[in-house]
Amino acid sequence: MKFRLFLTSIILVWAACLIAQVTINKEWVVSDGEPDQIDWSASTLDGSNLLVTSNTKTPNGTTNVLTIKYDKDGSSIWKEEFDSGNNENDYGAAIAPDAYGNIYVAGAITN
Numbered sequence: 001m002k003f004r005l006f007l008t009s010i011i012l013v014w015a016a017c018l019i020a021q022v023t024i025n026k027e028w029v030v031s032d033g034e035p036d037q038i039d040w041s042a043s044t045l046d047g048s049n050l051l052v053t054s055n056t057k058t059p060n061g062t063t064n065v066l067t068i069k070y071d072k073d074g075s076s077i078w079k080e081e082f083d084s085g086n087n088e089n090d091y092g093a094a095i096a097p098d099a100y101g102n103i104y105v106a107g108a109i110t111n
Contacts, residue, residue, distance in 0.1 A: 030074050040107070046097040048072045053092030053105045056081065065092040065107050084109045 041054035049069055056066040065082040084090050086109070094106040 030070065030076070040091045040093045042092065042094045044095055044097065046103070049077065051095050051097060051103060053095040053107070055089075055091045055107075058083070060087065062087060063089045063091060065090045065105065067092060067095065067103070067105050069103075084111065086111045 041052065043050060043052045045051070046069070049071055051067070051069050053065060053067040055063040058064055066079070067082070068079045069077040071077055082090060082092075082105075088110040090107065090109045092105055092107040095103065097103050
């Protein structure tokens with residue numbers, strides 16, 4: 001009986017966590033670029049702006065790193081695409097601003 005009560009409690013807590021994870025107050029949603037099958041991405045806040053890095057498909061079928069800065073309303077402030085120039089896939093995986101306004105992007109480049 002105690003085990004059944006314990007198990008029921010665990011399931012209820014787990015279900016509450018799932019509901020809390022799904023219920024998000026979204027201010028806006030933006031779709032930019034066309035991700036590859038490998039959809040690496042990262043985001044961070046820079047003041048009230050959102051920095052995002054990921055990848056986007058190119059016309060020749062490879063991917064480039066795509067980095068975008070959005071304002072608090074979801075409007076794009078700027079967008080940069082990085083191509084390593086080797087006609088292979090490039091992926092953005094991490095992003096971080098510094099105190100001087102510089103933005104650092106890390107990722108993977110295939111050659």
